[in-house]
Amino acid sequence: MIDLEAERKEILRHYRRLLRYAKPFLKDNDAKIIKKAFNTSLEAHKDMRRKSGEPYILHPLAVAQIAVEEIGLGTTSIVAALLHDVVEDTELETADIEREFGPSVARIIEGLTKISGVFDYGTSQQAENFRKMLLTLSDDVRVILIKLADRLHNMRTLDSMPRHKQLKIASETMYLYAPLAHRLGLYAIKSELEDLYLKYTDTDTYKDISNKIRQTRSARNKFIKDFIHPIEDELNKYGFRFNIKGRPKSIYSILKKIKKQNITFDEIYDLFAIRIILDVPQENEKAACWQVYSIITDFYQPNPDRLRDWVNTPKANGYESLHTTVMSKSGQWVEVQIRTNRMDEIAERGYAAHWKYKTESSSSSESGLEQWINKVRDMLETNNSNALEFMDEFRKNLFVEEVFVFTPKGELIILPDKSTALDFAFEIHSQIGLQCLGAKVNQKLVPLSYKLKNGDQVEILTSQKQKPNEEWLQYVVTSRARTRIKDALREERKNKAEQGKTMLEARMQMLEVADTQQNLNKLQAFFNLPTLQDLYYRIATGHIDIKNIKQVIFTAAADKGASMLAPKSFDKEVQKIRGVNSDMLVIGEETSNWDYSMSKCCNPIPGDDVFGFQTEDDGIEIHRTSCRRAMELMSNYGNRIIKAKWTEQKELAFLVGIRIKGTDRVGLVNDLTKVISTSLKVNMRSITIDSNDGIFEGNIMVFVNDTSHLDKLMQRMGKVSGILTVERFE
Numbered sequence: 001m002i003d004l005e006a007e008r009k010e011i012l013r014h015y016r017r018l019l020r021y022a023k024p025f026l027k028d029n030d031a032k033i034i035k036k037a038f039n040t041s042l043e044a045h046k047d048m049r050r051k052s053g054e055p056y057i058l059h060p061l062a063v064a065q066i067a068v069e070e071i072g073l074g075t076t077s078i079v080a081a082l083l084h085d086v087v088e089d090t091e092l093e094t095a096d097i098e099r100e101f102g103p104s105v106a107r108i109i110e111g112l113t114k115i116s117g118v119f120d121y122g123t124s125q126q127a128e129n130f131r132k133m134l135l136t137l138s139d140d141v142r143v144i145l146i147k148l149a150d151r152l153h154n155m156r157t158l159d160s161m162p163r164h165k166q167l168k169i170a171s172e173t174m175y176l177y178a179p180l181a182h183r184l185g186l187y188a189i190k191s192e193l194e195d196l197y198l199k200y201t202d203t204d205t206y207k208d209i210s211n212k213i214r215q216t217r218s219a220r221n222k223f224i225k226d227f228i229h230p231i232e233d234e235l236n237k238y239g240f241r242f243n244i245k246g247r248p249k250s251i252y253s254i255l256k257k258i259k260k261q262n263i264t265f266d267e268i269y270d271l272f273a274i275r276i277i278l279d280v281p282q283e284n285e286k287a288a289c290w291q292v293y294s295i296i297t298d299f300y301q302p303n304p305d306r307l308r309d310w311v312n313t314p315k316a317n318g319y320e321s322l323h324t325t326v327m328s329k330s331g332q333w334v335e336v337q338i339r340t341n342r343m344d345e346i347a348e349r350g351y352a353a354h355w356k357y358k359t360e361s362s363s364s365s366e367s368g369l370e371q372w373i374n375k376v377r378d379m380l381e382t383n384n385s386n387a388l389e390f391m392d393e394f395r396k397n398l399f400v401e402e403v404f405v406f407t408p409k410g411e412l413i414i415l416p417d418k419s420t421a422l423d424f425a426f427e428i429h430s431q432i433g434l435q436c437l438g439a440k441v442n443q444k445l446v447p448l449s450y451k452l453k454n455g456d457q458v459e460i461l462t463s464q465k466q467k468p469n470e471e472w473l474q475y476v477v478t479s480r481a482r483t484r485i486k487d488a489l490r491e492e493r494k495n496k497a498e499q500g501k502t503m504l505e506a507r508m509q510m511l512e513v514a515d516t517q518q519n520l521n522k523l524q525a526f527f528n529l530p531t532l533q534d535l536y537y538r539i540a541t542g543h544i545d546i547k548n549i550k551q552v553i554f555t556a557a558a559d560k561g562a563s564m565l566a567p568k569s570f571d572k573e574v575q576k577i578r579g580v581n582s583d584m585l586v587i588g589e590e591t592s593n594w595d596y597s598m599s600k601c602c603n604p605i606p607g608d609d610v611f612g613f614q615t616e617d618d619g620i621e622i623h624r625t626s627c628r629r630a631m632e633l634m635s636n637y638g639n640r641i642i643k644a645k646w647t648e649q650k651e652l653a654f655l656v657g658i659r660i661k662g663t664d665r666v667g668l669v670n671d672l673t674k675v676i677s678t679s680l681k682v683n684m685r686s687i688t689i690d691s692n693d694g695i696f697e698g699n700i701m702v703f704v705n706d707t708s709h710l711d712k713l714m715q716r717m718g719k720v721s722g723i724l725t726v727e728r729f730e
Contacts, residue, residue: 007055011042014061021068022078030075037079037101044090052160059153060084066149070189072349077142080108084146087113104140111143112150144180151177152189155196164643167611167625170200171634185317185350194252202626209251212265220246220272227328228274234295240288241279248272264725273335277344286311289322289338296336300326303333311343316402316414318346405456415452418477422448425460426481433481434488435462449475467492493537500536503546511551519554526553596620598654602627602730605654607707612642620644628730646706653703655685656710657730662723664696672723675716676702682713699729 015038022034041060048056064081067073073081079101086092087109094113098106155173158166174197181190199206224246235242249257249271257268276296280288289311296302306325314320321339328334339347402414405424415423421441426433439446440459452458468488476482504523508515520532527544529535538544596612602624604610612620613633622644623630634641662668669689676682682702689698704710710728718726 011055011057011061014058014065018061018065018068018078021065022075025074027075033075033101034078034082037082040092040100041082041086044086044092048089050157050160052157056085059157062153063146063149066152067146070152070349071145071149071186072345073142073145076104076108077146080105080112080142081146081149083109084112084150108140108143108146111140112147141184144184148177148181148184148186148189152193155193158196158200164611164641166200167630168634168641170197171631173197174201175631175635181350183317185315185319185346186348187319187350188348191250191252195250198252198255201630205255206251209254209265213248213251213254213271216271220248223328223330223332224272224274227334230299231276231296234299235276235292238291238295240292243277243279245275245277246272247275273337275337275339275344278338278340280340282340282342285340285342288340292338293322293324296324296326296338300328300334302326306335311339313404317350321347403452404454405452405458408457408459410457413458416477419452420448420475420477421446421450421452421458421460422472422475423478423481424452424458425462426476426478426484428460430480430484432460432462433484434468435464435466437461437463437466448472493533496540497533497536500538500540503539504536504549507546507549511549513551513554522554523549596622599623599627599629601629603654603656605656605704605706605710606646607710608646610644610646612644613637614640614642653683653705655701656704656728658700658702658714658717659725659727659729660698660700660717660723661725662696664691664694665722668696668720668722671720672700672717675720676700676713682709 019031019034022030026034038061042057045056045060050056050059060082063084064078067077067081083097083101083105087094087097094106094110097109151173154169158169161169173193178190178193178197181187181193195206228244228246232244249268254265254268254271257263258265261267276292278285278288278292303325306323308321308323310320311322320343321337323335323337325333325335403417403419405413405415407413407428413424413427415427421439422433422436424439425436436448438448438461439450440461441450441452441456443457468485470489472485473482476485505515508519513519520535524532524535527535527538529538535544539546596619598604599613599621604622604624604627609625610622611625611630611634612622615621620642623633660672669687673684673687676684682704685701685703687698687700689696702713704713714726714728717723
C-alpha cells in the first residue's frame, strides 16, 4: 500500500529544501513564480511514477536542487528545471509555458524536449536530440546546465532501471555529458558522472577501488594532518585567511592512471590532492598564490616538471589554479593546489560561477569560455554533415587541454592540444587554411602536420593553386578545420561526380544501353557501391575503368554470380558453420537464431558481462560491456543494442590473452607452462617473454572455457614464485 500522506510530506520537504537554498538570491516575485512552477509540475505529473515507484515530481525537484546547490543557477533555471519534462511527458505545450512563465523559460524547455518521430536507418535519435539541444546552447547555456543536472540525477538513481537501460544511459553519459561537464568547468559533476559510469559498466573494479580508498582513509587523514601542520603555522604567521582540504582522486581517474601507466593501486603516488583555498581580494590573488607556493616549497622539495600555472594563463573553460607536486618527509609525492575562494567556486561550479564574477574577471578567462561558445555556434552554422558526424566532431573538441601559440604580430591564439600548423591556418581564416602550403614556426619551415608547442610563433605560407585533399583530415584536430576541409572535399567530389556522370552517359550511349534508373541500379550493385554518386566519382577518378563497363553487366544482372556482392554472403555461410553454437547466448528476451559473432575488439568469453549490437547487415556482434567501443555504440545507436547473456554451454574453447609481470629466474617459464598445460588442461597458443634487468613482462595466449576457468588459471599462475601481477588483456 502507498502511504499518500507520507509521500505528500516527502514532496513538501524537498520543495522547502529547494526554497531554503534559493532564498539568498530571490528577488521581489521570485518565490511566487517558483511556487507556481512547482504546482504546475505537481499537477502535470500527478499520476506518474518513476521506475523506483516514487512520485515523479521528486525528479524535477531534485534537478532544480542540483541546479541551485551544485551549479549555482538562479530563478529562471529553477523554474525551467521544475518544468523540464512537462512538455515531453504531459498534455502541456511550449506555448502554455511561454504564456505562464515567459519566453526565456519556454526556450530552455524547448531545447530540453526530445525530438519525436521516426528516424532513417543509420541515423541516431540521440545524436539528433543532442544537436537540437546545442542549437539552444549558443543562445542560452542554461539549457546544457539543466540537462547536466537532469543527467546527474538520472545517474544517481540508475539502480531502479533494467540492466540494458543502465548500460545505455551510463555509456551515453560517459560519451557526451561527462566531457561536456569538463568543458564547462563543472569538475565535481564530471568526476561523479565518470564514477557512476564505472559503477554500472564495471561494477567489480568500481567496488575494488572504492574499498581500497576506504581502507586507506584513516592513514591518509593522518598523513594529510602531518603534511599540512607546518604549512598552517607559516600561513597563520603571514596573516593569511585560508582553508585547507585533502581531496582523494575520483575512482575513475585512479583506474585511468592504473591502466595508462600500467601500475597497481599501491603504486599511485598522487592518490589525493591537498587544496589550499585563500580568502584574499581579487587584485591580490596572483601575488598571494605565488607567495603560498614559496612557503610550501620552503618545507617540501617540488618536482619542477609538475608545476602547472593556470593562474596567469587560465584554461579555456575559465579554470584558474596553481598546481605543484612536492616530496613529503615520508618520501611520498603530494599534489598541492593553490587557489582563492573565487577560483575555487569557478572550479567547482564552472560556467554559472564564471558569469557571477564576469564584471570583475580578467578578460583572458572570460574570452576562453566565450570563444568556446562562439566555436560551438560556428560549428552549428557551418556543419552540414549528419548528426552522428557532428556529434563525433563536437566530442573531439570537449576533452582536450590547450596549446598557446602566437601569430607573427604576437597575438595569442589558443588551440586544442595536439593541434597542427594546418589547424592554426584555419583558425586564422578559412581561406588561408584551404590554400595553406606549409608554415614557418619560430622562423623554420615545417610541414602542415607539424604539432604545435606552447610558445611557438607561427607564420602560414599559402598558394592560390593549393587544394585540400583527404590526407589533410589526418593532420587536423579542430572541428573548424575538419568541417571546412570536408566541405571543400565534398564540393570537389560533387564536381568530379558530375564529370563521371557525363563519361558514363557517353559510354552507355556507345554500348546502346538505355540510361534508365534500373540499369544504373544494376551498375551500382555490380560494383558494390552505396550510392550512384560514388559510382560517378570512381569513374571520374579512374578507380573504375570506363572500358570495364560492358553490355554483359546489364544483360546478366539476373545471374547473382555476376554481382560483386556475392563473396559477402559466402563469408556469412562460412561464419555460420564455424561460429559459436547458437544456443549459447540468450539474446533479447529469448534464445534466438540470430546470425551473431564475437567482436574482435574485445573477444568476449562465457561469463563476461556482454551485450548484442545489431549490425547493418542484420547480424549481431557480441561485445563486452567494458569494451572500448561499447560507450560509442550505446550512445549513438541505443535502438540497436540488444540484451545478451550466456546460458549453459558445451565445452568450447575461447582464445584469451594474459599479461604477467615478475622477477626473472631460471625455470620460471617451465613452471608457468606446467601450471597452464597440466593442472587445468588448458591449451596454450603462444607465449612471449621479455626480460630486462631482472624484471620480465610476458604475454600468453590460451584457450579457456569461460571466465571462471580463466580466473582459476590466473589465480594459480599468481602463486608461481616470482610472479608479481597477472591480468587479462584485450
